[in-house]
Amino acid sequence: xxxxxxxxxxxxxxxxxxxxxxxxxxxxxxxxxxxxxxxxxxxxxxxxxxxxxxxxxxxxxxxxxxxxxxxxxxxxxxxxxxxxxxxxxxxxxxxxxxxxxxxxxxxxxxxxxxxxxxxxxxxxxxxxxxxxxxxxxxxxxxxxxxxxxxxxxxxxxxxxxxxxxxxxxxxxxxxxxxxxxxxxxxxxxxxxxxxxxxxxxxxxxxxxxxxxxxxxxxxxxxxxxxxxxxxxxxxxxxxxxxxxxxxxxxxxxxxxxxxxxxxxxxxxxxxxxxxxxxxxxx
Amino acid sequence: xxxxxxxxxxxxxxxxxxxxxxxxxxxxxxxxxxxxxxxxxxxxxxxxxxxxxxxxxxxxxxxxxxxxx
Numbered sequence: 346x347x348x349x350x351x352x353x354x355x356x357x358x359x360x361x362x363x364x365x366x367x368x369x370x371x372x373x374x375x376x377x378x379x380x381x382x383x384x385x386x387x388x389x390x391x392x393x394x395x396x397x398x399x400x401x402x403x404x405x406x407x408x409x410x411x412x413x414x415x416x417x418x419x420x421x422x423x424x425x426x427x428x429x430x431x432x433x434x435x436x437x438x439x440x441x442x443x444x445x446x447x448x449x450x451x452x453x454x455x456x457x458x459x460x461x462x463x464x465x466x467x468x469x470x471x472x473x474x475x476x477x478x479x480x481x482x483x484x485x486x487x488x489x490x491x492x493x494x495x496x497x498x499x500x501x502x503x504x505x506x507x508x509x510x511x512x513x514x515x516x517x518x519x520x521x522x523x524x525x526x527x528x529x530x531x532x533x534x535x536x537x538x539x540x541x542x543x544x545x546x547x548x549x550x551x552x553x554x555x556x557x558x559x560x561x562x563x564x565x566x567x568x569x570x571x572x573x574x575x576x577x578x579x580x581x582x583x584x585x586x587x588x589x590x591x592x593x594x595x596x597x598x599x600x601x602x603x604x605x606x607x608x609x610x611x612x613x614x615x616x617x618x619x620x621x622x623x624x625x626x627x
Numbered sequence: 628x629x630x631x632x633x634x635x636x637x638x639x640x641x642x643x644x645x646x647x648x649x650x651x652x653x654x655x656x657x658x659x660x661x662x663x664x665x666x667x668x669x670x671x672x673x674x675x676x677x678x679x680x681x682x683x684x685x686x687x688x689x690x691x692x693x694x695x696x
Contacts, residue, residue: 501677593641
């Protein structure tokens with residue numbers, strides 16, 4: 346079981362909302378209205394961990410180990426939202442989202458293949474880790490910079506935890522897991538194939554289509570794209586970090602050497618070919 | 628613990644915070660060996676990052692006979 350070890354590890358490095366954030370160092374002159382607005386939007390985005398946790402608990406009802414880990418993940422993601430909300434409450438209360446705005450990102454996700462959801466969130470955490478690192482560089486106010494440091498480090502640890510469950514899945518389901526992880530890896534590293542690149546951009550409820558993405562439920566659905574492209578400048582340099590991290594991790598997992606989305610697609614094709622050959626032989 | 632499944636090592640081969648593979652770090656250590664604390668400080672971003680890799684890197688260097696304490 347992975348959960349007990351993860352619990353210990355996570356508990357040993359967990360930061361405290363009240364004591365570890367240097368609230369007294371706040372400098373009003375170093376924060377702009379656009380930066381405050383982005384804190385509001387990120388607080389709402391982090392709140393969307395709620396429907397994600399609900400989805401995982403439902404789709405992983407067969408897996409008590411992973412379901413138990415969800416308790417840690419959900420707690421920490423809600424804490425991220427709370428840290429950002431607390432920042433706004435203290436220093437810019439007019440930017441605090443309403444409860445209605447927070448509730449808007451909680452809606453039911455359709456069932457999805459569990460192995461694909463796992464890999465999707467592994468990749469999503471890697472991306473979020475880099476978004477927050479980039480945001481920390483963009484921000485100029487020391488307290489919010491420290492908050493983003495904590496958030497980015499937490500997201501890195503989360504991706505590592507998801508990765509541990511992927512390793513276990515490979516032992517349990519081998520070919521099925523390889524196919525699912527490679528499929529998501531290709532999608533999440535190739536912007537030409539898929540511009541979504543993060544779970545909050547994906548359509549998750551057919552009945553609500555097209556209003557069924559988390560980003561679409563934000564008060565300003567176009568905010569994220571603008572924030573990434575025109576404010577924090579999450580450019581090719583950052584994108585490369587995301588892709589390299591995903592491809593390196595999957596290479597390690599599959600015991601292959603894979604340096605591009607194209608190579609990963611070729612690997613997946615070879616798996617499918619092997620599978621079809623096997624079925625043909627039977 | 629709690630299960631008959633084998634315990635999986637908490638290991639990977641890539642450090643997200645340093646944006647670097649363990650192999651690359653190992654090569655730096657090969658070229659200019661440092662004691663472990665300095666290795667972490669100078670060849671990785673682990674001290675400013677999530678810290679997950681520190682234990683793994685200790686083992687990794689040890690296995691490759693490049694650990695200096």
